[in-house]
Amino acid sequence: MxxxxxxxxxxxxxxxxxxxxxxxxxxxxxxxxxxxxxxxxxxxxxxxxxxxxxxxxxxxxxxxxxxxxxxxxxxxxxxxxxxxxxxxxxxxxxxxxxxxxxxxxxxxxxxxxxxxLPDAGEMAEKKAILLQLKRNTPEGLTRLKSHHYMNNLLAKREIGSSTDVEGIFLTEEGYIAEGIVSNIFWKKGNTVYTPSLATGILNGITRQFTMKAVKTMGMHLEEGLFSMEDVAAAEEIFVTNSIQEIVPISEFEGHTMPGKSGAIVQKLHQLYRESCKTLWSI
Structure with missing residues (x-):
């Protein structure tokens, strides 16, 4: 190498x-x-x-x-x-x-x-669990993708080495924040929800792509401060990052979810595939 x-x-x-x-x-x-x-x-x-x-x-x-x-x-x-x-x-x-x-x-x-990496293929499902460790606040005004990664490392130790599980952070106030290496979204009705940057999360690039794609699909997008109960009531949940792409959640805190059979993740996955070999910016 x-x-x-x-x-x-x-x-x-x-x-x-x-x-x-x-x-x-x-x-x-x-x-x-x-x-x-x-x-x-x-x-x-x-x-x-x-x-x-x-x-x-x-x-x-x-x-x-x-x-x-x-x-x-x-x-x-x-x-x-x-x-x-x-x-x-x-x-x-x-x-x-x-x-x-x-x-x-x-x-x-x-x-x-x-x-x-192999050629991009089908979506891989994950289970999502809430972390006991809380999301730390950014070192400055907004979260940077910086060398300060101890919070993420400790969270990964909490859930272990399994590759089919993503840990989800809560803020100190109890709001849903983000995954250890991902941003989180969920669908209910004709609206897709995702935590606001006010929670101190990283503004992921795939997060930004997904937000635009949701609007392009004619759905509503809502950013805000949400509780675990808000996510548990979702019809679909998925997480995103630039390496794993769109990752459907098959189980959230013991609640079975549609995973990769969900309609929203299938549409987003298709849009991602149509864009990934040509798109330079969102």
């Missing part, structure tokens, strides 16, 4: 950064994960926009363009012999002294990882 490190392609065993990188010392770093479908980086423009907005918040003086990212991806994918891939695009602050820095970071480290 080869990794992209600051413009060079190196074997994974040879990829290194300094221990003085503030991404390591203080968690000052961001990442984006997305899929490449037959050479096309799905919704890349939205991922770049979110990354650039986060870099501004972290005071890292680097902004990326579509051409720059695509050039790096092409070289990395070619080196690994991949056309379908899981991509992690990582930017850490770069070198600094030991101590909290207020000056801008001007030389960040850029690492890109690519892992092979």
């Amino acid at each position: 080869f990794i992209y490190v600051n413009g060079e392609i190196v074997k994974k065993e040879e990829a290194v950064i300094s221990p003085f990188d503030h991404g390591f010392l203080y968690g000052m770093g961001l990442f984006e994960t997305f899929r490449v479908y037959h050479g096309h980086p799905f919704l890349l423009d939205n991922h770049i926009t979110r990354l650039n907005e986060g870099l501004k918040v972290l005071n890292i003086e680097k902004r990326f363009t579509q051409d720059e990212v695509c050039s790096a991806l092409m070289v990395l994918l070619d080196a690994n012999g991949l056309t379908n891939a899981y991509i992690r695009f990582n930017v850490s602050a770069g070198l600094g002294e030991v101590g909290l820095q207020v000056e801008p970071y001007r030389e960040p480290n850029v690492l890109i990882f690519a892992k092979p």
Whole structure:
């Protein structure tokens, strides 16, 4: 496996950064994960926009363009012999002294990882359970896709290593927030519901795609503060992320759900398939 490190392609065993990188010392770093479908980086423009907005918040003086990212991806994918891939695009602050820095970071480290994925196939169902651990609040005004991942890691330990279960966070106030690695949606009547960003969740790229798709389908979309009872009364539940796509929930806290036989997830899955090899932005 080869990794992209600051413009060079190196074997994974040879990829290194300094221990003085503030991404390591203080968690000052961001990442984006997305899929490449037959050479096309799905919704890349939205991922770049979110990354650039986060870099501004972290005071890292680097902004990326579509051409720059695509050039790096092409070289990395070619080196690994991949056309379908899981991509992690990582930017850490770069070198600094030991101590909290207020000056801008001007030389960040850029690492890109690519892992092979099979051709996109049928939807895979999951069960959803409520986590005992509560969702932490964002470090700043909004949640970034940052190196601060302890809340997620502890939640994953709570549910174990099973790949067919997703843990769902509640906020400290008891509102439904998001999954460990996903955003959550549910349908009741002609309305699709999803938690508001006011709960402190990540504004996922697939979340944004799904919200637009729901409206395109002629359904109502409602963001808000919802309880576990609101979700338990749903007709369909599903979660989303950029690697697993649209994931239907077959069981929620002991309540059997339609899973992949649900009408809404089938329509969304079809729209996703029609878009994933060509769409650059939502």
